[in-house]
Amino acid sequence: xxxxxxxxxxxxxxxxxxxxxxxxxxxxxxxxxxxxxxxxxxxxxxxxxxxxxxxxxxxxxxxxxxxxxxxxxxxxxxxxxxxxxxxxxxxxxxxxxxxxxxxxxxxxxxxxxxxxxxxxxxxxxxxxxxxxxxxxxxxxxxxxxxxxxxxxxx
Numbered sequence: 546x547x548x549x550x551x552x553x554x555x556x557x558x559x560x561x562x563x564x565x566x567x568x569x570x571x572x573x574x575x576x577x578x579x580x581x582x583x584x585x586x587x588x589x590x591x592x593x594x595x596x597x598x599x600x601x602x603x604x605x606x607x608x609x610x611x612x613x614x615x616x617x618x619x620x621x622x623x624x625x626x627x628x629x630x631x632x633x634x635x636x637x638x639x640x641x642x643x644x645x646x647x648x649x650x651x652x653x654x655x656x657x658x659x660x661x662x663x664x665x666x667x668x669x670x671x672x673x674x675x676x677x678x679x680x681x682x683x684x685x686x687x688x689x690x691x692x693x694x695x696x697x698x699x
Contacts, residue, residue: 570605606642613646631657640664 564571564583574589575581583590585603593601617627628649631640635657640650641664652658 568605568608570608570611602636604636604639609639609642610646613643613648617646631660635660637664 573581630651
């Protein structure tokens with residue numbers, strides 16, 4: 546017979562993710578003793594919610610650009626390629642900003658490739674990771690011209 550565990554499990558309360566903790570482009574404004582509004586790049590999020598409804602996803606272009614440039618600069622003069630995993634966030638506007646910065650992309654499916662195409666991305670380099678997929682999932686399978694296929698890894 547297995548002895549009963551004497552540990553008491555406690556349920557942790559959900560953690561609220563405060564964007565102000567992670568990026569300088571989000572800030573609270575308003576009286577310190579009253580209701581403060583959250584802003585992104587100077588635009589009140591309650592104004593955005595009033596215009597488009599909720600839920601709404603709000604991204605800071607300045608934050609994306611700053612993070613990309615910091616990562617790119619971190620490599621200095623070393624030859625490198627910065628690749629964004631489309632699976633992380635396939636929002637067309639986000640992909641477009643990264644493409645404008647010169648990012649390459651890591652894609653694993655035809656759907657992700659379609660997202661890149663719809664973001665008006667012209668391939669500099671797209672990396673297909675298909676280690677767990679059949680070989681037919683190469684760039685050729687998706688109809689990508691050879692000049693736009695940088696690497697296919699299996």
